[in-house]
Amino acid sequence: MKHPSIFSHLFLISVFFVIHGASAIAANGTGETHERNPETLVVAASHSAAGFRLPVNSPEPVIEYRQNITMLAEQDLQPRIQVFSDGRVRVHYPVYMKKAGDYEFELTRPELIQLIQSLSANGLMDFDHARVKQEKNDHDLKMKAKGELHYVSDAVVTLIDIRLQDYQKTASSPVTPALKKHFSWKNLEQDAKYYKNNRSIQSAEKGINTLDSLALHKAMKKVK
Amino acid sequence: MMRPSAKKGIAAAMLYLFSTTLSAGAYIFADEINGVDIVTHPNTYTGSGGTVTVRVCIDPSSPNATDMEYSVQNNVDAYNQLLPTMDNVKTGGNNNIPSGFIDFESVALHEVGHCLGMAHINAATESKLPSSKSNYTKATNGTDPDLDPDPDPDKGFDLDPGPDGVIGSNDDVRGNDKNLVWFRRSNNDPFTIDTVIDSTTYSRDTVKLPTGHSFAANADRAVSTLLSYPKTEAVMQQGTFYDEAQRTLGHDDVATLRYAASGIDELESGGRGQHNNAADNYSIVLENGGISSSTDCDISMSITSTAGLAFCEVGGQGIGPNHVRITTANIQFGQDFNWFFNSSNTAPILNTIGNQTLSEGNTLVIPISATDNPLNTLSFSTTGLPSFASFVDHDDGTATLTISPAIGDASLSTMTVTVSDDGAPALSDSENIDLDIAVLDSDGDGIGDYDEINIHGTLPGNPDSDGDFINDGDEINYGSDPLDSLSWPNFADADIAPLGSPDGLINAADYLIAQRIVLGLITTTSLELAHGDIYPTGSPDGVINTSDLILILKLIEAAP
Numbered sequence: 001m002k003h004p005s006i007f008s009h010l011f012l013i014s015v016f017f018v019i020h021g022a023s024a025i026a027a028n029g030t031g032e033t034h035e036r037n038p039e040t041l042v043v044a045a046s047h048s049a050a051g052f053r054l055p056v057n058s059p060e061p062v063i064e065y066r067q068n069i070t071m072l073a074e075q076d077l078q079p080r081i082q083v084f085s086d087g088r089v090r091v092h093y094p095v096y097m098k099k100a101g102d103y104e105f106e107l108t109r110p111e112l113i114q115l116i117q118s119l120s121a122n123g124l125m126d127f128d129h130a131r132v133k134q135e136k137n138d139h140d141l142k143m144k145a146k147g148e149l150h151y152v153s154d155a156v157v158t159l160i161d162i163r164l165q166d167y168q169k170t171a172s173s174p175v176t177p178a179l180k181k182h183f184s185w186k187n188l189e190q191d192a193k194y195y196k197n198n199r200s201i202q203s204a205e206k207g208i209n210t211l212d213s214l215a216l217h218k219a220m221k222k223v224k
Numbered sequence: 225m226m227r228p229s230a231k232k233g234i235a236a237a238m239l240y241l242f243s244t245t246l247s248a249g250a251y252i253f254a255d256e257i258n259g260v261d262i263v264t265h266p267n268t269y270t271g272s273g274g275t276v277t278v279r280v281c282i283d284p285s286s287p288n289a290t291d292m293e294y295s296v297q298n299n300v301d302a303y304n305q306l307l308p309t310m311d312n313v314k315t316g317g318n319n320n321i322p323s324g325f326i327d328f329e330s331v332a333l334h335e336v337g338h339c340l341g342m343a344h345i346n347a348a349t350e351s352k353l354p355s356s357k358s359n360y361t362k363a364t365n366g367t368d369p370d371l372d373p374d375p376d377p378d379k380g381f382d383l384d385p386g387p388d389g390v391i392g393s394n395d396d397v398r399g400n401d402k403n404l405v406w407f408r409r410s411n412n413d414p415f416t417i418d419t420v421i422d423s424t425t426y427s428r429d430t431v432k433l434p435t436g437h438s439f440a441a442n443a444d445r446a447v448s449t450l451l452s453y454p455k456t457e458a459v460m461q462q463g464t465f466y467d468e469a470q471r472t473l474g475h476d477d478v479a480t481l482r483y484a485a486s487g488i489d490e491l492e493s494g495g496r497g498q499h500n501n502a503a504d505n506y507s508i509v510l511e512n513g514g515i516s517s518s519t520d521c522d523i524s525m526s527i528t529s530t531a532g533l534a535f536c537e538v539g540g541q542g543i544g545p546n547h548v549r550i551t552t553a554n555i556q557f558g559q560d561f562n563w564f565f566n567s568s569n570t571a572p573i574l575n576t577i578g579n580q581t582l583s584e585g586n587t588l589v590i591p592i593s594a595t596d597n598p599l600n601t602l603s604f605s606t607t608g609l610p611s612f613a614s615f616v617d618h619d620d621g622t623a624t625l626t627i628s629p630a631i632g633d634a635s636l637s638t639m640t641v642t643v644s645d646d647g648a649p650a651l652s653d654s655e656n657i658d659l660d661i662a663v664l665d666s667d668g669d670g671i672g673d674y675d676e677i678n679i680h681g682t683l684p685g686n687p688d689s690d691g692d693f694i695n696d697g698d699e700i701n702y703g704s705d706p707l708d709s710l711s712w713p714n715f716a717d718a719d720i721a722p723l724g725s726p727d728g729l730i731n732a733a734d735y736l737i738a739q740r741i742v743l744g745l746i747t748t749t750s751l752e753l754a755h756g757d758i759y760p761t762g763s764p765d766g767v768i769n770t771s772d773l774i775l776i777l778k779l780i781e782a783a784p
Contacts, residue, residue, distance in 0.1 A: 070349040070358065071331070071533040073463030079560075095324050096466040096562050140257070149540035149548060151252045153338040154462060155349045156532035186352060189531055212531075 041085065043113050045168040050120035052164040052179075054085040060163060061090075062116070065211045068157035072096070078159075081214055087112045091215050105219035115210065116162075120169055122207035123200055125162060125181050132200045139195055150194060155187040158208060250405040250460070250480060252343045253540050253548050256364045260402055261428060263484050264341030264540065267522050267550035269506055271488050271543050276506045280336065281513035281521035288527055289515050291565035295329035296525065298471060298566070298599075299336050300510040305599060306482070307621075308417050308475035311454035313445055314597070319469035325564035330459075330470040331534045331557065332525065337460050338536035339523045339553035340508065342480050345405050345414070345442040346392060348462035352379050358463065359391045361442040366400030386438060390450045394433075394441040403430050406483060407440040414443035414476040415453050420493075421479050422486035443476035466562070471597050481508060488544040525555045533558050569647030572596035574655050577625070577641060584631045584664035584674070592623040592641060594653065600645035608639035610659060615641075627659065632674040634663040670697025682706050693724070693751035712750040716758040718776045726755055730776075730783045738776050741768045 045051025061082040076094045091103040160183040167179035192205035251264035269276045365380035382399025406428045418425040443458035458476035487504030539552040572594045604623040612629040644652035663672035669687035676682045682689040682696045692709040699706035702713025719726040721733035757764040759771040
């Protein structure tokens with residue numbers, strides 16, 4: 001929760017979305033069109049950006065981002081950000097943090113779409129834990145062969161849950177009808193600094209920075 | 225291009241790392257890949273003994289740098305003193321931390337421990353276990369797979385708290401998990417410490433556990449409660465609460481550092497093998513480098529934008545079979561947290577002494593001690609110390625009060641014991657103690673030995689100095705001469721039974737005895753005369769006769 005907002009730099013979304021009226025029509029990057037539920041936000045994939053479908057009034061967050069600070073033994077040990085499909089964002093800071101309390105604000109639809117597409121572009125939806133862990137181990141073994149060991153105490157575990165319908169990474173990617181991605185990584189911040197050549201870790205860190213920037217949104221107001 | 229000698233050195237170091245010689249436990253870098261037996265040493269240790277100096281600095285660019293100074297000095301003191309403490313978890317009103325704040329000093333003490341080579345004693349974050357299970361003793365998950373990312377909630381560990389239901393205790397059932405925490409071989413009690421700390425007294429190998437124990441216990445606060453100790457926890461247990469101070473080391477922390485300090489051979493006094501003497505033993509000295517970015521800082525601390533609460537990031541290098549030394553170390557604290565910076569000295573606490581009671585001629589030795597947080601140099605003093613007492617300050621945080629009253633010292637007095645620290649400002653704690661020195665009455669006649677010898681001339685070891693069957697105390701109290709067998713008091717209370725030992729009651733038994741005396745069946749002694757010669761009233765005539773018998777009868781009738 002430390003990087004400037006990316007939302008001050010809105011870029012041209014290469015797909016279009018539709019969410020109005022009983023006969024909402026969405027078009028994906030292939031040009032195919034679909035008739036959708038009026039309460040559904042539909043974003044079509046392009047050659048470089050993700051497509052997905054969101055039931056707008058779902059009570060379940062589309063994105064839930066938590067940091068498990070297990071150096072603490074508190075019951076409430078997770079600062080968290082929840083993003084809902086209607087654009088609402090809830091931010092919670094535990095009592096022992098400077099910003100302790102609950103905050104809310106709303107993302108505009110372009111901001112919401114950009115956020116989801118940014119996470120997709122940074123590989124969080126298809127992050128392969130086993131592969132990246134193996135890559136880390138391989139790197140560690142190489143370093144060990146050079147006589148160098150590395151250790152970070154008291155890690156933070158970054159946890160992200162993403163729920164999307166009809167997720168498509170790009171227009172040429174297969175469609176995942178019900179994406180439920182659970183991302184869990186220990187020491188992501190430190191790993192990004194140590195494993196500088198690991199593209200998956202570097203990208204994931206960028207995705208986390210995007211989520212962190214939500215907590216700096218100018219519309220955020222304390223509600224509790 | 226790497227020089228051949230350097231390559232050879234690295235190769236040797238890696239050979240060291242993968243050796244399987246058994247050694248000790250909970251050190252960073254110890255795992256299934258590097259080797260479970262790795263012992264990690266501070267960064268200036270290279271295998272040769274002596275003093276290992278570690279310089280701790282605060283990054284000048286860090287926010288709150290000056291706020292951190294006091295706590296860093298306290299950290300340095302704690303590691304230099306290496307004193308194992310109990311009752312080191314201070315919560316709520318027992319600390320000076322505002323509610324909702326996290327104690328910087330306590331967290332820094334933990335992170336410095338990592339930077340010196342110590343790992344968590346519990347499974348902690350690195351296990352990726354849920355917090356409800358993270359207090360199991362640190363171990364590997366053995367041969368079980370850790371299925372990423374999260375299909376297995378136990379991450380391949382075997383977790384059963386055993387019959388006592390307490391996680392981290394000595395009866396945990398851990399299947400093929402491989403223990404990483406060394407333990408005291410004699411008792412597997414992490415709240416105690418041996419005098420010698422090396423591979424002869426400590427082990428990581430669960431085969432060497434005491435009989436009946438199934439796994440290494442860890443110094444978690446719940447385990448201390450299970451073992452009936454005051455709430456105590458090793459500093460290297462991961463998991464702190466806000467509004468909680470833990471500023472002094474536990475037995476387990478001290479033992480871990482001292483085990484590493486036994487050197488490459490892991491023997492305090494030398495042993496067999498390549499490192500066949502104590503020349504590889506070392507002692508750790510931390511230096512406070514202050515706010516400095518000097519290159520001679522071995523550990524650098526700063527508050528940064530890191531998302532976590534705090535962490536120590538270290539590099540390591542092999543220096544011997546299963547031995548690694550730290551090469552780089554820095555600590556970061558998250559800026560988003562409510563840090564409490566301990567900035568003022570707190571008074572030492574004198575452990576309760578209590579009022580003391582003893583008799584003349586006896587000796588009482590009372591050990592005096594105090595706790596101090598932060599731990600400063602303590603000195604003890606007294607006021608009102610009586611002449612029969614002495615007080616010695618041992619200059620090690622303890623003192624001894626010895627009370628030896630001689631005969632004649634019976635008295636009630638009050639003295640004060642004070643403990644003072646040398647903090648800034650210097651603070652102290654005192655206790656007023658009542659000394660109740662009782663009279664020594666060796667023969668139990670109601671007159672103290674001192675008075676018997678020096679005032680009455682009676683025998684302190686014989687309650688009836690003149691042999692007239694009336695004890696000396698009674699004679700003195702009733703005005704007769706305790707040294708004249710023909711002088712006795714006139715109690716005139718008619719209590720003459722049982723014969724020779726009146727029972728304090730006036731009843732028919734007294735009358736019957738008196739009747740037999742009158743009939744000449746019993747010869748009177750001074751005891752019977754003192755009690756039974758009641759006629760004439762106020763001026764007895766020296767015999768017990770029918771006149772006395774009549775008065776005795778009247779007294780019995782009047783008795784309740």
